[in-house]
Structures are given as structure tokens and as C-alpha cells.
Amino acid sequence: MASRRRTLLKVIILGDSGVGKTSLMNQYVNKKFSNQYKATIGADFLTKEVQFEDRLFTLQIWDTAGQERFQSLGVAFYRGADCCVLVYDVNSMKSFDNLNNWREEFLIQASPSDPDNFPFVLLGNKVDVDGGNSRVVSEKKAKAWCASKGNIPYFETSAKDGINVEEAFQCIVKNALKNEPEEELYMPDTVDVVGGNRGQGSSGCC
């Protein structure tokens, strides 16, 4: 084995309560939409096998509770994330205004080695609602925000109708790989002094 390629990609979904985080994750992983999701308490995750440029990955998607109260508690799982997906509801200005808080909170809690270049992807969800008539955040406004944060990729999605969900997650995978440390590809076989098999998911640069 010449290289220890990373096969696990960890993605965290953040955003206000009720913007559709659970629905987006389920639409992508299970190709299903339901009105019957309960509010997410704490955090939950799903995994999906994905292929990207001839490599196979296990995508581990972490869905989180939207209420602020949960932020100060279980955020240990932010650490080691390869990409952070921010979600807002295009019909709710407040959910858009809170994006700054979510982004900053993530950077503080996850403390990535290169915060300025950490990959985020923004999703404006629920574009199907009311045929777009109740929309309050324009695409232009969302794109301007993305530009101001170092050109964050942006998608307008409907978890309900499956619009742009596949495309968005393709982009998420691509961006999650962006910060894959080069040297990792040339890492020689190592002796695991800890003794336990920690699995490939915990390989990293720390």
C-alpha cells in the first residue's frame, strides 16, 4: 500500500430550525421527501457511498438541530469536517440573516487549520413554496453574500421536488476534497503504536 487515501468525507449541515436540513439530507440519500420529519434533537447522521473521479468515498452527512440552544452543547462532531453546508429558507429573511452566525460558530467550534479557505456550500431551500411568490431573499442577495465570503458555491434547492439536490451534493463532495492534504497521498505505511484499529476515517494531519 503506497498511499493511505482518505475514503471518508464528513459533511456538516447547519442552518435555522425548519429550513429543511433533514429533508435535504433525506432527499439526497434516500430520494424521498416526507412531511413527517420530526424536529431534529441534537444531531443525527446518514451515510452514502459516492463515486468521484474514479474514487469511492463514504459520505457521512451530519444533520443538526436548528435551535440555538443546542449549539453550545454537542458540537464535538463539528471537528474533522471536510465541508460545511449552510442552509437557509428563501422564504425567511431571518434564516438568511443568521447565516453569518452559523458560519462563524462553525469556524470557532471546528477550528479548521485554514479557516479562510475552509469549504462551505450555501443552499437556498424551499424554492417550490407557493410557486416562488412568498420568496423574500433574492438570488442576487444570496450570491452577493457568497461572494463576500470568498466565493462560496450557491444552489437554489427544493428538497420537496428534488430540485438541484443531487447537483448541490456533487459540488459538496468536490469541495470537501479540495482541502485534502497533498502529503497524505504520499504517506508511507505506518506502524500504529496505539494498537487499536482506528479505521481509515480517523487518518488525518493532526
Place this chain on the structure above:
Amino acid sequence: RDEGAATSSRTHLVAEFKAALERKVVDLAELRRLACQGVPDDPAVRPVVWKQLLLGYLPMDHALWAYELEKKRSQYSAFKDELLVNPSEVTRRMEMTISKRKEHNSEGTGFLPRAEIVQDEHPLSLGKTSVWNQHFQESETVEQIDRDVKRTHPEMQFFNGGSSDALSNQESLKRILTIFAKLNPGIRYVQGMNEVLAPLYYVFKNDPDQSNSASAESDAFFCFVEVLSGFRDNFCKQLDNSVVGIRSTISKLSQLLKRHDEELWRHLEV
């Protein structure tokens, strides 16, 4: 045959519970002993056992039940009147009191009574104590409650599906959670409380006794408060870093897990 045996032991258990509940003064130790095997899902048993034994809402002495329930239910009704009125109504009531007083004062003085804006009680007021300011702060909580109540047990017709009963049950859950949030400003509403409340309300609402079923909302409110009182500090953000807060509770759980299943504990910690 096993099924028959199970049914007969369940019937026997229900009968034991009923006998225990029919005593003039309920023997709490006896009821607890019975309950540790589970309280059967019998509409004549479960609501009263929950209210009484587990939550101390009903007194042990039957003779006091009617009085106690009456007292609590009217207290809840007062909470609704006091806490669920909208700010316009509060302002209107204040103005009425003031104008009444004015009318009274102006008698015989020759001054014409005129309408007066209650100081600081208007939507643009910046005063911290203004009912409108409180209203805007609370509206976020109310919106969160609304979102979560709509997705509480979505698979059950009782809570969901658009029937008028389901809608009225949702309204009850919303009122209970809103009143609790207003009475407990340090805690307000935390996602998941809806899941704690729902089974209480469901069981009380399905009580075959008409008057109990009609008061399910108020009974569920007080029992919900009782349930939460055991771990309310975990909900309070200001206590997160104290020995009674949620972080400390989580680390106790982690220590317990470590003691009983170190391998799983290590897996979760890494």
C-alpha cells in the same frame, strides 16, 4: 396459548391496579411496586396512575381529588387569561382603567376627559418592560413552538392529519408550551419538550372520564411541569457550565458508559 396467558396476566395486572386505586387513601408504596413492572395501557388506569403516583399531581386521599383538580384547573385557566392575551389587548385594558380613573377624577373639575396613550405601551417603544418589547422577544419562541408542534408525532391522526380534533390537540400543546415558556423565562422552550409533553396529553385526553378528558390540557400542563422539574437545570443555558448543568450531566453519562462498556465509550470519544 402464550397470547392467552399474556392476556390473562394483563387482565390480572389491570385488576390489581384498579384495586389499588380504589382504596380510600391510595397506598403509594403498593402503587409503586405495581408500577415498576410497567403501567398497563388501560384508559382507566394509566392516566390516574401517571397523575398521581408518578407525578404527585393527585393527592393520595380520594376525598381531596375533586378539590385539588378544581383548584389546579382554575389556576391553569388564569394562566391562559393572563399569559396568552396579545399586547393590543393588554394596552386596551390599561387604557380602559386609566380612562375610567380620568372620568372619575374629572367629575366636577370642568376638565374634559381625553384619551391618553399609556406611556411606553406602543409597538415602537424601546422600553425593556414594554409589553410590546416582550411580545417581540417571545414571538421567536412562539414561532419555534408552532413549527415543532406541527411536526409532533406526524404519523398519528390524533396530532396530525388536519381533522378538527387534531388541530385542537395541536392548539392545546402550543398553549401548554407557551405558558411554560412564559413562566420560565430562563428556560423558555427547548426543542424536544414537545416530545415529552405529547404522551402526557395523549393519555389524559383519552381518559374515558369526560371531565378528565375535557381538562386534559390543564392536567397535562401541571404534570409536564412535574416531569421537567426533575431535570430542569439541564435546559437552562446559564447553568451549562455549572455542576447541575447539561454538560455535567453528559459527562456523568460518559463516565457511566466508560465503566460499563469501555470499548463503546472509546469509540464515541474519539
